[in-house]
Amino acid sequence: MNKERFRSQKAEKVLERMGQKLNRQMVGSMVACVHCGMCTECCHYVLANPGDPTYAPAYKADKIRKLFKRHFDWTGRVFPWWVKAGSVFTDEELEELKDTVFGKCTNCRRCSINCPMGVDFATFNRMARGLLVSVGIMPEGVAVVSKDQWEIGNQMGVLKEEYVETLEWMAEELQDELDDPAIEIPIDRPNCDVVYSINPREVKYDPRSISDAAKIFHFAGESWTMPSECWDMTNFGLFSGDDALGGSVARRLYEKVEELGGKRLVISECGHGYRSTRCEGPNWAQFNVPFAMESSVETMIRYIKQGRIKVDKTRNSIPVTFHDSCNNARSCGLFEEPRELLNLVVSDFREMYPNRAENYCCTGGGGAMSMSEYTPRRLKSAVIKANQLKETGAKVVVTSCHNCVDGLSDVIRHYKLGMEVTQLVNLVANALVMEEKAAAVTEKVAVPAEAVAVGAAVMDTPPAEAAIPAKEVPVTTSDGEPEGLPLAGLKLVVADDEPDQLEYLATVFEDHGAEVVRATTGDEALAAVRGEKPDVLTLDLEMPGRDVGDVFETLRKDPEFASLAICIITGRPELRKLIYDRSVRVPEGYLDKPVTPDALVRTIRKVIELRHDA
Ligand code: SF4
Ligand code: SF4
16 A cells, blocks of 8 residues: 555645755755764763664664655656665654654754764754644744744733833833933834844843943943834744745845834843844845845944943953853854953953864754753753853853853753853943043934044043942942842732742742732632732732632723732743733733742833833
């Protein structure tokens, strides 16, 4: 019996679309492998799983290559047994392929650069991901994130209101920090020299990176702005293999910069965002980009070299090491720029080995952080990165990639390394030297020519006395006296069914002055809100009892609780649709676990501000 007759519809489509995707680069990689095995030990999955051949790059590649040989290469049609050609027939086989292309490779390209035959496995692994995505076969997290980027315009489903509020909030924090009410984060200002685009993670989890960048632009006297829409420079199309998504996301950003009349697009520190926007996007979008594009790392180096900002490296004296993001480094060649900047702003930089093109993936690349079903595998493979980090003796690992920040944080937590992760923008902001006068004069930054002169004047003056203050949530005065706890006077209902998590969250809030009522089920959460009338409800998405989505919707529809602020705190981001698919006002806040005390407190303060504005 001929098995070909029973090929599923999805398998048919995958093969048909594979034919449309094959180009010279892809075919070259398909046919060139001589199975020498030189790539095997390049892969962190292999190194962490000795004796398991299913992680070897060539083994994984052969699962895709066999389809090419069977259907698109004459040798496979004539001698399929000889060249190990094969086909795919059922949806179950496609699911197995999914496990390999999404769950056993982060598309880091370390094997690619070590292949003597020039086989770029990561490139055709991405193609295979795209083929599966086109028939709806993908990890759930990939589906959720792709949907958010298609429909809401950014990977984390950040709504415009939330984004703009965050920028305004950060501008206010800067004004307070620097005691200068003129400081701003300009939104949609036309004809600026710089349009600054960011990763939605910065809005959700790391707004400090936005205020640090704003501080640097301010003291550099830059003519800059941030778009109110189409501001996400990340692009899940790179991870999912969906070129249509890649093109759509890139085009939205390019068109926005054009509309604003921006002269240069500066991309904040994100490896896949930089690669997608700067390198792949113009091809995916078929867009002739009329403005310059650069990484913010390059921007910061330029400001220092031009004397537009002055830095004091002794302010960053803790030993630091640097992790090369796979996309920034191996795929885009940004090896020396971050090191040049680091050497300008830190006093104890230690390389990790291997580094640059040979550095190992943080293990969170290729969208792995969104695929929770593969987390145990990812963390096991992370032992390679953990050992690299440990051997540096550094206390802080710096990386120019938000994805790597998350990947490295997981590695550090899992292997109990006791290190912190930060980015160059944070170190540069911390090393900034400024004078009172500079902050006052830079009110004129709207005029670019003057702005440069202002920056130069700062360089000519004696070093400032004032270091940039610490960026923690301010809970004390400069005398060290209590100024009032940041959550004082607030009542929170904290709902989480995991006792450890519940205690952690409640303790953080109580330590910062809040009164906390605990709930462990959906019903308890509802009853506690009705009985206690809190200012904020924090809600885990997975709890026993009444469905959390129903709890959320019930409260949203009840006019008595119109001013209740709700913040989702979840370890299951794929369950967001329980909340966001409902036709009611979205939550004021959202956090993915694990979450730091600083992020918790900042977020609660923010949701309170949003509530009052509502
Ligand atoms: S991909 Fe390259 S290095 Fe790996 S087995 Fe094939 S030829 Fe050798
Ligand atoms: S791209 Fe990276 S993760 Fe994937 S097989 Fe190659 S070395 Fe391993």
